[in-house]
Amino acid sequence: MVDSPGRITLWGIEVFMAAADERSISAAARRLGASPSAVSQQLTNLESAVGATLLQRNARPIRLTPAGEILHRRAQTILNETAQARAELAMSDLSRLTRFRLGMIEDLEADVTPQLLTHMAGELKGCQFLLETGASHYLYDQLDARSLDVIVAAELGAEEEWVEVHPLMREGFAIAAPRGVIDMDGDRLRQLKRLPLIQYTQRQYMGRLIASHLARQNITLPHRFEIDSYHAILALVGQGAGWSILTPLALMRARRFADQIDVFELPFEPLSRTISLTARKDILQDMPAQVAETLKPILNDTIVTPVIKKYPFLADTLTVF
DSSP states (O other): OOOTTOOHHHHHHHHHHHHHHTHHHHHHHHHHHHHHHHHHHHHHHHHHHHHHEETTTTTTSEEOOHHHHHHHHHHHHHHHHHHHHHHHHHHHOOOGGOOOEEEEEEGGGTHHHOOOOOOOHOOTTTTTEEEEEHHHHHHHHHHHHOOOSEEEEEEEESSSTTTEEEEEEEOOOOOEEEETTTTTSOOHHHHHHHHHHHEOOOSHHHOOOHHHHHTTTTOOOOOSSESSSSHHHHHHHTTTTOOOEHHHHHHTTGGGGGGGGGEEEEEESSEEEEEEEETTTTSSHHHHHHHHHHHHHIIIIIIIIIHHHHHHGGGGEEEEE
């Protein structure tokens, strides 16, 4: 269907906002799941409809014109009201929800996410589910950009006023060391300092959280590797290349290395993180809370129970809220 000249469409507004936020036609296209040519055509249609140039598309990065600045302020209200209307219609009868965009941290994608989506698909027969996995900071950015409706991710610190947060699970960090290398009856920290730390990348929040925790305690550790893959980290640990600080979720994702490593509590101040379900406030009404309650028994059965069975010392720090 070709949009009529002079008609402002909701899709045109969404495309304009994506282009304005991303400052790039190609990035906006990736965010929207459309082609760059389709994005450009929608922008042209919208500019024709409002009778003004909205974006300086020849600039790198592209920039809003004065007219574009005005529309950008108004367009945000339009999208907010549209999201609210969709939510109210959907919540009046969940079977009418047509689209649900979910972001999940990679830690949960294999064990937890399929169970959640299977449950929701059974409840919402006519709904299309869009799943995106990634690091926590990336998912928060996507939620802020309105590219996702709900995310399940590690809390990043101070809570923003525009979100509602439903805590799901707290997990404490643990040491993963090569099997048999650390004498459990000796000074564990002293022994660990003799081995390289295989550090989770500080480009992501979890890595920065660990590094900050060590710095606060004036613990300096040699490290040769900084890696963003649990599997690669634990493979190196299993081969004796060093040790690491990870969460139970990380251990579950790479459990095929379990027979090559020893796992024990931190030999210094404990560290934990909280996994929460987060959504934009007052948009989906009761749905985020419902999804959170659906997730909790899945997390308990899939993560908490098997981890504590294997590593009983984590029972005090691994809990579902």
